[in-house]
Amino acid sequence: MPNNQFKKGELYSFITGKASTAIARRLQKKFNNAGLNLTIEQWSVLYHLWKEDRKSQQELCNATYRDKPSITRLLDNLEKLQLVKRVASEDDRRINKICLTKQGQKLQEHTMKLAEETLNDALEGVPPDQIDLCKEVLQKVYDNLK
Amino acid sequence: MPNNQFKKGELYSFITGKASTAIARRLQKKFNNAGLNLTIEQWSVLYHLWKEDRKSQQELCNATYRDKPSITRLLDNLEKLQLVKRVASEDDRRINKICLTKQGQKLQEHTMKLAEETLNDALEGVPPDQIDLCKEVLQKVYDNLK
DNA sequence: TTTGATTAGTTGTTTAACTAACTATATGCC
DNA sequence: GGCATATAGTTAGTTAAACAACTAATCAAA
Numbered sequence: 425m426p427n428n429q430f431k432k433g434e435l436y437s438f439i440t441g442k443a444s445t446a447i448a449r450r451l452q453k454k455f456n457n458a459g460l461n462l463t464i465e466q467w468s469v470l471y472h473l474w475k476e477d478r479k480s481q482q483e484l485c486n487a488t489y490r491d492k493p494s495i496t497r498l499l500d501n502l503e504k505l506q507l508v509k510r511v512a513s514e515d516d517r518r519i520n521k522i523c524l525t526k527q528g529q530k531l532q533e534h535t536m537k538l539a540e541e542t543l544n545d546a547l548e549g550v551p552p553d554q555i556d557l558c559k560e561v562l563q564k565v566y567d568n569l570k
Numbered sequence: 571m572p573n574n575q576f577k578k579g580e581l582y583s584f585i586t587g588k589a590s591t592a593i594a595r596r597l598q599k600k601f602n603n604a605g606l607n608l609t610i611e612q613w614s615v616l617y618h619l620w621k622e623d624r625k626s627q628q629e630l631c632n633a634t635y636r637d638k639p640s641i642t643r644l645l646d647n648l649e650k651l652q653l654v655k656r657v658a659s660e661d662d663r664r665i666n667k668i669c670l671t672k673q674g675q676k677l678q679e680h681t682m683k684l685a686e687e688t689l690n691d692a693l694e695g696v697p698p699d700q701i702d703l704c705k706e707v708l709q710k711v712y713d714n715l716k
Numbered sequence: 717t718t719t720g721a722t723t724a725g726t727t728g729t730t731t732a733a734c735t736a737a738c739t740a741t742a743t744g745c746c
Numbered sequence: 747g748g749c750a751t752a753t754a755g756t757t758a759g760t761t762a763a764a765c766a767a768c769t770a771a772t773c774a775a776a
Binding site: 637 | 734
């Protein structure tokens, strides 16, 4: 086995796991320490609803890069936590519009602050132009695989 | 809510999810298409065993950034597939040395080739120096959060 | 207008991550 | 030797991802 392949393997682990899971774990810990009973996955759904409410489940799939069953279950749990409500669309009865509850809205400010902190922790000492370039590379990777 | 926070949110989603899950999904598909009954997570454990056999479970935890229960279950499944075997250490009976079976060894060449293909697909058109810089940024992120 | 295809969402099943609580072995100190 | 502590690994319970198979509503074309 040529050594080259293991080098690529290292690169693979960088891209697929290490940094991204570290960020998610850090944010999750901040949530837990703040007494917020919320998973990162649930937060990532709320995030897109804070930008624009009343999205359909399909729109949430596209926004969060998840498939439909994943969104169904995440919304099940978010409804149990009374953070969102499914509201049947009047125009098209197949569609659920997902609405934030008061409680769901209230979480925005605090959790976004914790997310910002997490990113600041993560990116400390990384120059802005390198952040931009890294973002470009990751976007390119995503586009390449679309 | 200042718009700045949503910009950071976008960055967050770039780093934590999009590209990395796209790569993993692509490789998983290659495995499935090749008729390999193997998850990416299982493969990532085998990967470290191919580099060096007879690692303890704790060493696999460190190598793969997983906790002990995760490794326990992954090894349960890898044992079911008869790709590895737990062998009690003679020096310290708390320790399991994880050994590749013949079948486990045989998977290396094919799957590493598919992983290399996946990385080539993912990184097509990205100059090597940008790949290196991206890798450095992700390493820095990981170190910042350690 | 009815039939066929498409779209939106749900359910079932398997695999995996994370936390907490647990057992068993080893180590260090008195 | 005996006790406290640390280390290696397992088990239990919840949440989530991926895939396949499913229901219900809509749309389009004959």
